Amino acid sequence: MSRIGRLPITVPSGVEVTIEGRDVQVQGPKGTLSRTISDPITISRNDEGQLLVERPNDERESRSLHGLTRTLVNNMVIGVTDGYAKTLEIVGVGYRVIQKSPQQVEFALGFSHPVVVDAPDGITFEVESPQRLHIRGIDKQVVGEVAANIRKLRKPEPYKGKGVRYRGEHVRRKAGKAGK
Secondary structure (H helix, E strand, C coil): CCCCCCCCECCCCCCEEEEECCEEEEEECCEEEEEECCCCCEEEECCCCCEEEECCCCCHHHHHHHHHHHHHHHHHHHHHHCCEEEEEEEECCCCEEEEEECCEEEEECCCCCCEEEECCCCEEEEEEECCEEEEEECCHHHHHHHHHHHHHHCCCCCCCCCEEEECCCCCCCCCCCCCC
């Protein structure tokens, strides 16, 4: 049995979970998320109000989807209560971020032009300093995807470490050219 899949999902007060066939909708103080569950997996509610994710058999596909489905639904519950955030750091001389609005930021990353990034629905940007940007939202996947796309604009390079990186990310440095 899957160690992660068999754990019950506790639903905090203020969060409402609606299960209609294969569709699961989670409503909370921060918003609403919905997801369609893959075919062999079922979700039910027990006596204590917790959600149980179950699989019908021990086939390979069922086993692989069991823990995944439980984690996705748990992430939805966490997202509508607390939300998710990723922090990016901009390292380099002249590299900075400027907030145009909560939905738009502008980067100076050493290109000949500024790079403007618009936030998708449900995502907000918060600029703490010209070198630090917070990305917040309720959907963990979308927050991570937006952060990865921004990091992709100028990845940290190994010689000076300049670029956009996640907070706490360690960039392996290389030695430059060896002189005589």
